[in-house]
Amino acid sequence: MGKSINSLSQSELVYAIKSNDPNVLKFFYTENYTKIESLILKNSGSIEYAKDIYQDAFITVWTHIKNDKFVPKNDTALQGYLYKIAKNKWMDVLRSKSFKNLKxxxxxxxxxxxxxxxxxxxxxxxxxxxxxxxxxxxxxxxxxxxxxxxxxxxxxxxxxxxxxxxxxxxxxxxxxxxxxxxxxxxxxx
Incomplete structure (x- = not known):
């Protein structure tokens, strides 16, 4: 692609992820991690939990893109989708009996x-x-x-x-x- 990764539209980003473009995958992964880490640390989590939840959410988003289950609707749709999945996965952890016993x-x-x-x-x-x-x-x-x-x-x-x-x-x-x-x-x- 002739464009820089930062200037990709959502559909170009989805296409690049679907094509397993290593540079785009790495960029998207690192670009969005800190928001998820911050969410989890502010809500009773740890760095270890943040890494696990983020990786799980990222794989889910990647799978949904591969299976055409995600279509971007605006300029931040993909980032918002990743955040929402990570947030839901973290809420599941917080609700789990094992986490409650720990906390x-x-x-x-x-x-x-x-x-x-x-x-x-x-x-x-x-x-x-x-x-x-x-x-x-x-x-x-x-x-x-x-x-x-x-x-x-x-x-x-x-x-x-x-x-x-x-x-x-x-x-x-x-x-x-x-x-x-x-x-x-x-x-x-």
């Missing part, structure tokens, strides 16, 4: 564990008391939601079903409850 300790608990070597037991117990007091002062709906999620280890989907609300609404409620709890903990210090 079931909330941030405050992790801080206590991390600081255990550096602090005396009285100070740790004091932090735990503050967190427990803050939890007791949380409204009943928030206490129930957080207990169900963190202690009963129920998924957001199950919680939404029990509360007869949308999954997105349940996720937003959980987030707001955690923010209220954090605010109470910080106000108690």
């Amino acid at each position: 079931s300790l909330n941030y405050e608990t992790l801080v206590y564990i991390k600081d255990e070597k550096d602090e005396n037991i009285d100070l740790k117990n004091n932090k735990l008391k503050i967190a427990m007091l803050a939890f007791k002062n949380l409204g009943q709906p928030c206490k129930k939601l957080l207990s169900t999620f963190y202690f009963d280890k129920k998924s957001i989907k199950d919680i939404a079903s029990e509360l007869k609300i949308e999954e997105t609404t349940a996720r937003n409620k959980k987030y707001r409850c955690m923010e209220k709890l954090r605010a109470l903990v910080l106000a108690s210090k």
